[in-house]
Amino acid sequence: MINDQARNRTDEDVALLDYYDAEDIKMVRLDDAKKPVDPEWQIRRLALKQHKEWVMQGGNVGLQCGEVSGWFSGTDLDWAESRAMAPKFLPATLLGAKGQEAPSQYFYRSEGLGYAKFTGLDNSEIISVKASNNGAGHQIVVAPSVHQVKGPYRFVGGYNPAAIASVDKDELRHRVGMLAVASLIARHLPDLGRHNLAMALAGYMLRNGESEAAVLLMLVAAWEYRGAPREGLRDLENLVRDTAAKLRRNERATGGRALEELVPGMPAKIARFLGWEKADLNDGIPKIQVNNRHLRDLTADALKALEGANNPPEVFVRAGSLVRVREDEHGTPQIQPMELNHVRGRLARVADFVKVSKQGDKFVETKVSPPELVVKDVMALSSWPFPALEAVVESPILRPNGSVCAAPGYDPETRLFYRPLPGFECPEIPAEPSQRQIRAAMDLINEAVGEFPYADKASAANTLALVLTSLIRQAIDGPTPLGLVDAPQAGTGKTLLAEIVAVVGTGRAGEMLGASRDDEEWRKAITAKLVGGSTLVIVDNVEGRLHAPSLARALTSRTWTDRVLGRSEVATVKQRATWAATGNNISLGGDLARRCYWIRLDAKQSRPWQRKGFKHPDLTAWAREKRGELVAAVLTLARAWYAAGRPKGEGVPRLGSFEAWSETIGGILAFAGVSGFLDNLEELYDKADESSSEWEGFLEEWWRQRGDDPITGKALTKLITEEKSLKDALPSDLSEALDKGEGSFTRRLGKALAKRAGTRFGDKGWHVSEAGEERRAKLWQVQDSSGECEFVSFVSSYNPSASKKSCDSDTESGGQNTKNRSEGAETNSQNSQTHTETTMHEERF
Structure with missing residues (x-):
């Protein structure tokens, strides 16, 4: 059927046929499906008048390519990739297009050029070269024809036969082939x-x-x-x-x-x-003969093959084992220990293993799989020539020197593997950000985390610290504390805040860890996460008290050593994770308080989950969409600090065991103009000190009952059950244990006293200490520390006469008199470490 656009032909449209005829280019009448309508069209030539009448009736027209038209040809580009990239490959010439799309026809004169068709892996047409060198013919549709979907055919800039380039057939064929290759790769x-x-x-x-x-x-x-x-x-x-x-x-x-x-x-x-006669598929894969050879030689060849193929690195060493990076069914990258079948499969891909046998006068090779004995020997070696792997990250890497590694793959400087999510694109991070760029970065970060109901300025600054830590953790030389996100009630946004941190840091929801009450379960869970290479771990929905010695140990550890679950081996891995915990009114037990920083949310509403008016109602979806820009914004703040020479932040609190973290994060925040970082530490410590108050009250009541008289654990249990005031003063965890029975309580009490032996509580410094034994049972007593504290220095144990006697002995035996080497300790020095006149009680904190 002829469409409406084809019916409305003008004299100018018909005049194009005169130009074709003048150039002695043979025309072909076509139907709406672009098929020739005349029998024997390849060998018959119609009069110009017949073509004009056809066009005026709304018919389409094509130009026959090849020798019949003076070696006129048309290169027809079907894929969008080929149309976009054609100017990089094809010589400049007269161009044609369909409707408003990019030019898809390149016209040339190329003597001897033959027809060629390039198809994709799905056999769809990428490019076709309409030409003929065998007396047949191929035609290409041109103006004034009309495409049924895309609209009229047109010449870019009008028809100009002088613009048609003459190109050598071999050169043109190769250039078109290169364009087809580039199009195939791009797709x-x-x-x-x-x-x-x-x-x-x-x-x-x-x-x-x-x-x-x-x-x-x-x-x-x-x-x-x-x-x-x-x-x-x-x-x-x-x-x-x-x-x-x-x-x-x-x-x-x-x-x-x-x-x-x-x-x-x-x-x-x-x-x-590309017109290769025969393709060489060889990858330079070595051939390894497996029979009639020593195991050591086979292993050496296998190891050499693995090493030679490990560029870029795919096999790594971690925790004394061979590992690789793989993805789970959700696309999450993981570090996987390589077992026998993994190594065997890798060897089968990097080397050809053969068995050589003699058949008559010839030697024949038989292909075989890598022998299991060789694979086991490779795995049993004491060392391997493969790079060390510490973690897999999903964001560009900020190195300790402040440079940014944005190229996916292994970074030998940091021993990290950067594996971004599919489709992730991070804008370029300026080497020396300007104040305008810093301001823009802060505005975007504020858009992501600025609408949460922070209880104070410190909580807002600490949130930015958590976001920063998730992205620059690998640049911090030392452990990092746990970001404690809590609120007075549910629905305030704690989990959402943690999720936004995870989306920015990794591109996906965080790896949530349940808060167990059993430290053994904590240890197993932490080991599983760290051995798997987790870089962000969130302890979600903590209920009540968070007390986990294993977690406390992990937070201050540079390395983590534990037995691998399900395997009879011990693994030691670097601890490079960022840690966070969420919950309502979390209380901290043990040593966790000094290993945390606090983010307190408080909407000051009875139903905080009903709040409205947010700029981004679906904040998680927005953060995923803007992740590349958010990552660049955070790294821009870090780069600005490094570019300025890493200035120290004034007034930044020093957090023991986390000095590198507090100095780095505090410096970045201060340079960006953010104040309040760690300003709520004292409030966190006061909140976490509730158990200390309980122990202070218990020891003081114990003192009232017994003074400093020693007592066994069993006798103390009996006293507690008999004296209501002492029972009421029990710390909450011991009170719960007492309800379960006196037998288990006595053991629990003994462990609690041993753990807190020497720990001072309250202004009077109440503390419990061992006071000997009675019938093989430990005795305990309560004391206070109201008197002067004495500290023992290294020099207090120094005996200057020992070296003097040695010198006198040397002199008497004929040696040189070395009296001046040691005349005793200094008597006028103000150094408390060497001044013998300084009394012990004067050496105080």
Whole structure:
């Protein structure tokens, strides 16, 4: 059916036929489906008048390509990728287009050029070269024809036959092939794993004779089409050059085999597009003979093959074992210990194992799988030539020197593997951010976390500290404390705040850890998280008291050592995680208080979950959408501080055991103009000190009952049950234990006293201490510390006469008199460590 646009032909449209005829280009009458309507159209030539009448009736017209039209040809670009990238590959010439889309037709004169069709992995047409060198013919639709969907055909800038370029057929064929290759790569370029694909592509095409410049042109065009940042393009250029240099040195480089594994079918397509007679799929894979050889030699060859193929690194060493990075079913990257089958599979991909046998006068190779004995021997080695892996991160890496690693893959400087989520793009982070850029970064971060109901300025500043920590944790040389997010009631936004921190830091919901009441369960859970490489752990919905010695130990540890669950081995891994906990009115037990910083939320409403008027009602979805910009904003603040020389933040509290963290985070916040960081520490300590008050009251009541008379645990249990005032003064955890029975309570009481022996409580310094034994049972007594405290210094145990006697002995035995070496301690020094006239009680805090 002829459409309305085709019926409305003008004299100008018809005049185009005169130009075609003048150029001796043969025309073909076409129907709406772009099919020739005349029988034997390839050999018959109609009069110009017949074509004009056809066009005026609304018919379409095509131009026959090949020798019959003076070697006129048309290159028809079907894929959007090929249309977008064509100017990078095809010579400038007369262009045609359909409707308002980008030019899709490139017209040339190329003597001897034949027809060619380039199809994708799904057999859809990428490009077709409409030409003929065999006496047949192919036609290409041109103006004034009308495409049924896209609209009228047109010449870009009008029809100008002088603009039609003459190009050598071999050159044009190769350029079109390169464009088809770039289009195919661009369509199948993944969001993750581009580095591996680039190495395989470069190795494959370079090994098969493509020039370094041609390979770089194809890869860069595909990467640019998919929006690769400048850093990614620079890395791509370096990769192509490095691969070319390896091949010149006859070193191993990945190629066709690796490419076939990554994108099945692509090597064959590339070979056809680029006109290779026979494609070399060799990746430089070594061949290892397995029979009639010593195990040590087989193992050495296998290890060499693994090492040679480990660029970029895929096999790592962690906690004394071989590991690899894998993804679970949710796309979350994990560090997985490599077991026998993992190593065997890897060996099968990096080397060809063969058994050689003699058959007659010939030696025949039989392909075999890597022998299990060799695999076990490789795994049993005391060391391996593979890089160490400490963690997998999902955001650009801020190194300790302040530089940013934004290239996915392994970073040897930090021993981290950067594995971003598919589709994640981070804007370029300025090396020296301006005040305007810092302000813009703060505004965007405030949009993400600024509408939570913070109880005070310190809580708001500490929230920014938690966000910063999640992204720059790997640049901090030392442990980091736990961000404690609590509120007076449910629905205030604690979990949402933790989720936003996780989305910014990792791109996904945080790894939630349940708060167990059993420290053994805590230990197992922490081990599982750290061995798996978790970098952000959130303890969610803590109910009541948070008391976990294993968690306290993990927070101040640089490394974590524990037995791996389900395996008879002990693992030691770096502790590089960021920690947070959420709950309502959390009370802290044990040593956790001094290992936390506080984020207090308080909406001051009975139903805080009903609050309205937020700028982003679905804050999590907004944060996911803006994650790249949020990450760049946080790292901009960090870069600004590093660029300024890492100035110290004035008045930043010093947090013991976390000095590097408080100095780094406090410095960044102060430089960005954020005040209040850690200003609520005293309130947190006071809140966490409730158990100390209970013990102070209990020991004071004990003193009233017994004074400093020693007593056994069993006798003290009996006294507690008999004296109501002492029972009422029991700390809450011991009171609960007493309700379960006196037998278990006595053991629990003994452990509690031993744990707190020497710990001072209250202004009087009440404390419990051991006072000997009675019938093999420990005696305990209560004392106060109201008297003067005495401290023992190292010098207090120093005996100057010992060295003097030694000197006198040397002199008497004929040695040189060395009296001046030691005349006793200094008597006029003001140094309390060497002044013998300083009394012990004067050495105080």
